[in-house]
Structure formats: C-alpha cells, structure tokens
Amino acid sequence: MELSSSQRKTVEHQFDSFCKRLLKNETRNILRDMKNRQKYEVLYSEMPLGEIDVLMTMDKYPTDINKFITCGFEVDVESDLLAEALSKLPVKSRNILLLAYFLDMSDVEIAKVLDVARSTVQYQRSNSLKKLKTYMGGKTNVEE
C-alpha cells in the first residue's frame, strides 16, 4: 500500500474529520439518552410517599405462616386473624374451606376427594363460611 504524500495528507485529514464527526455524533446520542432517561428518573429523596410504599417489601418468615394440613395437602395461611378463626372451626368445615378457597378446587372435585355428594359440599361450604364469619366477628385485616 504505497500512497503519495498528497494522498497521505488526504488520509490524515479524513481521519481527523472521521474522529471529530464520530465524537460529535456520540455526544448527541449521549445527550438524547440522558434526556430520555430523565423522563423516568426520580430522585429517591423526592419520591412521593405513596410511590415509595410500592417499592417496600416485608420479609416473610416461615414462622409467620400458619400451616394447615388437609387431605394430604399443606396449606399456608398468612393472615393470623384468618388462621385463628379457621382453627376454631370444626375439622370438616375447615377442610372444605381450605380445599375450596386456598386450593381453588371446585365443588365437584372436593366431592370426589371427600367421597360425598356435590350438593353436600356446596351446603357445607356456604355453611362453613357463615360460621367463619361469626367467629371472626366481622373483623377484617383492614380494621385491625
């Protein structure tokens, strides 16, 4: 690759303008990136309280969770209030509630597992719910 001195001079200037142009373009990219990011960035110290709560998490410990065992399934109940009420219920009622609302089983499925008629399950389920309501005395976690 033999270039004449004037050609070399051309390459020198081409390189110079190449570097300057790429730096200028990259500067524009960086500034644009910063501007785009600024739309979403919020200073932690300036965040509204409501939004900070969204970022907060509470640690969960196995000891905080109340475990129930029903028909060979293990069910975790997080709410203490609910767990207390559930433990006061008769075993039969509790089992049906756990199967229906914690394991998301339909009445038909529960009937099969417990070997009773579907209508029995339905009756006991609504009955158990009523009992649970009276045990909890209308209290909810929100009011606690």
Place this chain on the structure above:
Amino acid sequence: MSKNDEVLSFPVIVAAVNGNVDAINAVLKRYEGYIAQLSTRKLYDEDGNSYIVVDEDMRRRLETKLITKILKFKVA
C-alpha cells in the same frame, strides 16, 4: 495548543487503525481537548447554583467510542 492543532501523521493513523496501543493513546491525547469540550455540562446543585464541569461518565463514553471506532477506519 498550536502543536495539538495539527492533524495526526499518516504512520500514527495506520498504526492506530491496526490496534497499536501507543498509537491509539496518541489519538486519544490528540482529541483529549475536544472530548473534554464536548462533555462539559452545566450542572445545578440543590440551591440552584450552576457549575460548569466536565461530565466524567460522558468523557469516558466518548473515549470508549473513539477507541472502538478508530479500529473501523479504512485507510484508503
């Protein structure tokens, strides 16, 4: 500054394009001032005072870009 205004010599350019570390450093040195000028920004503190400073992050980004792009320059 007058010396720094000259364009880089042909052998240096060829060496830099081929990945020679010393030559690349020479290129960086040559455009150091321009990069600093481009990455100079006006920043404000919490009291609203403005400062004119070189944005280090931006300076590094420009330097990196220059290094990676030098290698792609085609010597005629």
